Amino acid sequence: MTLQAIVFDIGNVLIEWQPERFFDRQVGPSRRQDLFATVPLHVLNDEVDRGQNFTDTILGAADQYPAFRDEIHLWHDRWIEMASPEIPHSIRLLRALRGKGVPVLALSNFGIETFEIARRHYPFLEEFDQKFISGHMGLIKPDPAIYEALEQASGFAPDTLLFTDDRSENIAAAGARGWYTHLFEGAQGWADCLIAHGVLSESEAA
Incomplete structure (x- = not known):
């Protein structure tokens, strides 16, 4: 056919869609590597893609990983900058x-x-x-x-x-x-x- x-x-x-590039600019490669090694951001993103609430999922992770609270908030608050x-x-x-x-x-x-x-x-x-x-x-x-x-x-x-x-x-x-x-x-x-x-x-x- x-x-x-x-x-x-x-x-x-x-x-x-380059989250790592965004975080390299914002916090530097070393901190970004620690962030992604510790916080399962891509797994959480998959859950959002399955229909879970974006704010609840990402900000919930900020509470779960307080050492990276500010960086996780960036994923939520400045998401469009990763998708650009x-x-x-x-x-x-x-x-x-x-x-x-x-x-x-x-x-x-x-x-x-x-x-x-x-x-x-x-x-x-x-x-x-x-x-x-x-x-x-x-x-x-x-x-x-x-x-x-x-x-x-x-x-x-x-x-x-x-x-x-x-x-x-x-x-x-x-x-x-x-x-x-x-x-x-x-x-x-x-x-x-x-x-x-x-x-x-x-x-x-x-």
Whole structure:
């Protein structure tokens, strides 16, 4: 079957997501290393992505790890600075697809509250035809159920979908369901993939 819809991850595809870089700037590499070695921030972030309350989860950790209270509060209070900047070429690709009438879907591990913060900061997140956000679904990639849920809700068969994500395990899970996939390592590589599949021309993907 031919491609009928394009599915974008968001973090590190449309918006950079680099918490360690943010903390290196704020507290220095040594303190950042101690922070991440002691406080399971990425595990907590996964729980937020599964639908747990952002404020309760992160500030609860600040109470649990008082030696890093200030740093944990930074994760909560300045979250948008970790989820930045936007990736302009990827946004152009999103809009080029929309301009051609190609359905464009989002499938992203994102908390309920954090996605609302991101939506206010990045208006292009409203430009998808459908959004599948893990916090609202109670599922996170690479659980096969989240891919099945997108198929069921969108009506697109697996072999009509092309998906890009920056994490190989998420790509592998989609591929196991029959989706076409592209491991995102930069916007130009994604553009080349869309050209190779005949979805965009070279000029449209520039």
